[in-house]
Amino acid sequence: xxxSTIKELTGRVQAFCEERDWDQFHNPKDLAIGxxxxxxxxxxxxxxxxxxxxxxxxxxxxxxxxxxxELADTFFFILRFAQKNQIDLGEILNKKIARNxxxxxxxxxxxxxxxxxxxx
Numbered sequence: 001x002x003x004s005t006i007k008e009l010t011g012r013v014q015a016f017c018e019e020r021d022w023d024q025f026h027n028p029k030d031l032a033i034g035x036x037x038x039x040x041x042x043x044x045x046x047x048x049x050x051x052x053x054x055x056x057x058x059x060x061x062x063x064x065x066x067x068x069x070e071l072a073d074t075f076f077f078i079l080r081f082a083q084k085n086q087i088d089l090g091e092i093l094n095k096k097i098a099r100n101x102x103x104x105x106x107x108x109x110x111x112x113x114x115x116x117x118x119x120x
Contacts, residue, residue, distance in 0.1 A: 006079075006089050013079045026084050034077040042070035 017026065045067055046054055057063045082089050103116035112119070 010083045031081040038073040
């Protein structure tokens with residue numbers, strides 16, 4: 001997704017919320033709670049599922065739609081949080097990827113899920 005698309009989506013979320021007079025409810029704490037709540041609803045779909053059961057979720061149209069809705073809810077809150085707090089998501093993601101590239105050099109990280117403090 002390119003930066004203009006992120007900006008466009010952020011603008012759509014902003015307009016949606018402003019039309020409903022929701023600015024009063026969207027402080028950093030409550031938006032962060034919304035991100036966490038929605039991400040946990042996404043996580044709950046996969047709780048205690050085996051690998052094959054997780055694959056079945058994506059094969060079932062209704063279950064996949066549920067995953068997509070929870071992911072969209074999480075994304076909505078992320079976009080709103082960034083918009084309300086003047087955070088450029090494209091910029092911060094690029095910075096984070098650059099920092100992670102230093103912490104996780106390809107030659108030491110390829111095929112490994114170790115945390116950067118455990119890489120030798």
